[in-house]
Amino acid sequence: MVRATLDRLDGLEMEPPLIVANAAHAELVSAELREAGHDPDRKILEPFGRNTAPAAAVAALELTANGDDPVMLLLPADHVIKDVAAFHEAVEHAAILAAEGNLVTFGIVPTGPETGYGYIRTGEQVDSTACRVARFVEKPDLETARSYVAHRDFLWNSGMFVFRCSAYLDALEELAPEISAGCTDAWTNAKRDHGVYLDAVTFATTPADSIDYAVMEHTADAVVIPLDAGWNDVGSWTALWSIGEGDEDGNVFVGDIVSIGTTDSYVRAEHRLVAVAGLDNVVVIETADAVLVTTLEDAQRVKNIVDMLKQADRREATERTRAD
Numbered sequence: 467m468v469r470a471t472l473d474r475l476d477g478l479e480m481e482p483p484l485i486v487a488n489a490a491h492a493e494l495v496s497a498e499l500r501e502a503g504h505d506p507d508r509k510i511l512e513p514f515g516r517n518t519a520p521a522a523a524v525a526a527l528e529l530t531a532n533g534d535d536p537v538m539l540l541l542p543a544d545h546v547i548k549d550v551a552a553f554h555e556a557v558e559h560a561a562i563l564a565a566e567g568n569l570v571t572f573g574i575v576p577t578g579p580e581t582g583y584g585y586i587r588t589g590e591q592v593d594s595t596a597c598r599v600a601r602f603v604e605k606p607d608l609e610t611a612r613s614y615v616a617h618r619d620f621l622w623n624s625g626m627f628v629f630r631c632s633a634y635l636d637a638l639e640e641l642a643p644e645i646s647a648g649c650t651d652a653w654t655n656a657k658r659d660h661g662v663y664l665d666a667v668t669f670a671t672t673p674a675d676s677i678d679y680a681v682m683e684h685t686a687d688a689v690v691i692p693l694d695a696g697w698n699d700v701g702s703w704t705a706l707w708s709i710g711e712g713d714e715d716g717n718v719f720v721g722d723i724v725s726i727g728t729t730d731s732y733v734r735a736e737h738r739l740v741a742v743a744g745l746d747n748v749v750v751i752e753t754a755d756a757v758l759v760t761t762l763e764d765a766q767r768v769k770n771i772v773d774m775l776k777q778a779d780r781r782e783a784t785e786r787t788r789a790d
Contacts, residue, residue: 467700468495471543472502478554481536484528485509485543486521489663496660506660510653513666518542518625519680520672523638523649526631528662537564538634540627540677546709548696556693560628563596568689569637569682570628571599573621575694579611582702582766584623584678586690599688602678605766621692625699627677634681642680648672703749703758704765707732721752732762756782 472483482504487495489511496506510524522540529536539557547553560570573586582605589600602623606614614620639646652669656662682688698705710718710732717728721735726743733742733750740752749765751758758768775783 467545468498468543469502471541471545472498472504474541474547474550474553477550478557480539482508484525486512486525488512488515492661509661510656511661511663513664513669516669516672516674518677519638519642519645519675520649520669522627522634522677523645524653524662524664526635527650527653530631530635535630535632537561537628537630540629542625542699544700545624545626546696546698546700546705550695552695553693556691556695557628559596560691563592563689563691564628564630564633567630567633567687568592569633569685569687570596570689570691571682572624572626572693573690574624574697575692576615576620576622579608579615580622581605581608581611581763582704583699585611585614585620586623588619588621588690588692592689596689596691599682599690602683608763621690622697623678624693624697625678627682633687637681637685637687641684642673642675644671644673645675645680702765703732703734703751703760703768704762707749707762730762 468485475483483499485495485499485508487509492509492511495509499508500506510528512521525540526538529538539561556572560572564570571586573588584605585603587600587603588597590598592598603614603620635646648668648671652664652672653662655665655668657665698709700706700709707718712718715728716730717725718732719725720733722739723733723735724739724741725733728742728745731742731745731748731750733740735752737754738752740750742748742750747762749758749760749762760767772783
């Protein structure tokens with residue numbers, strides 16, 4: 467998906483991409499950059515995750531190190547966008563607004579009442595399509611999500627952003643000074659050797675927060691552009707089902723699967739045969755150390771299960787068995 471994100475940039479007039487990732491993935495990131503025809507050293511490596519606000523900050527610091535102040539397009543690497551032309555058009559529109567000092571995000575035109583995404587309520591029109599952000603809304607329950615879709619001025623929160631580096635850094639310094647200070651120290655004290663390795667001691671002092679919580683919910687400069695481009699945040703098993711190539715019964719099967727009378731389901735077998743019979747609208751995931759069985763509607767609740775495992779100090783919450 468990193469490579470797909472890089473390839474999605476082809477056709478846009480922009481500087482070479484810069485990847486922010488965990489230091490454990492340094493070699494993989496370098497390989498993806500190299501194979502995509504980019505400089506494999508264009509990466510910032512975090513010793514541990516601190517969410518998107520710090521990630522954007524260290525990227526902005528790196529991009530302004532030579533005195534430039536570019537407009538930055540920030541893309542998570544776990545998205546699917548089918549209509550690349552529409553995506554490019556929205557990015558070019560966002561770049562114009564960002565050059566004027568706006569902090570721009572993309573709001574996905576909903577295709578249905580989704581409980582796995584946050585929402586953005588649109589406000590005052592900025593131009594023919596872009597609007598000020600009236601407010602950000604947490605992931606809703608199903609009834610609330612249905613009301614949002616019916617209301618028509620709610621968009622899914624994509625987590626993609628466009629802003630001038632200085633505009634973001636100034637907003638972060640004003641609204642989240644501890645994040646700003648911690649990121650500046652971690653970047654200043656970074657080791658530079660085929661990439662920027664952030665200093666672990668100072669980065670550990672940086673609060674973990676998202677761009678939405680740290681900046682976008684508190685600034686008057688937030689603008690949203692509606693995007694209808696076949697977008698999907700592959701953050702759940704339901705998302706993998708929705709973008710997969712289903713059979714005539716609406717099933718997406720990965721691995722060694724035997725099925726009888728099963729419809730509209732996602733089943734993944736990584737290490738052994740999985741047999742399903744008489745099921746509808748389910749998710750079954752078999753791995754080396756655990757099996758998950760849920761419905762498509764409840765697939766987001768795997769996060770709650772992980773929290774329960776962490777509270778019970780189960781190793782499955784933090785480690786993954788790799789079976790031959």
